[in-house]
Amino acid sequence: MLTMLTMLAVVAEMERDMLVDRTQAGLARAKSDGKTLGRPTKTTAEQRADIIAKYAAGESVSALARLYEVSRANILGVVKTS
Numbered sequence: 001m002l003t004m005l006t007m008l009a010v011v012a013e014m015e016r017d018m019l020v021d022r023t024q025a026g027l028a029r030a031k032s033d034g035k036t037l038g039r040p041t042k043t044t045a046e047q048r049a050d051i052i053a054k055y056a057a058g059e060s061v062s063a064l065a066r067l068y069e070v071s072r073a074n075i076l077g078v079v080k081t082s
Contacts, residue, residue: 042070043078051075052082
């Protein structure tokens with residue numbers, strides 16, 4: 001009985017490795033085709049530049065979040081990357 005479970009475990013591990021390889025190959029192909037991966041941004045590049053400028057001028061994070069209708073975390077992420 002133990003050898004049967006061992007064999008099943010080996011087959012399952014092999015299948016898992018194949019699944020990971022196929023996933024990585026698919027992601028690499030999508031990137032090479034020019035697809036953007038991940039979640040779309042809530043703000044445009046122009047909005048991010050405005051957010052950075054207004055924050056530097058003393059505008060509060062909460063006010064900017066209300067103005068651009070995004071979360072405070074989103075504003076903080078934009079400001080921290082600048």
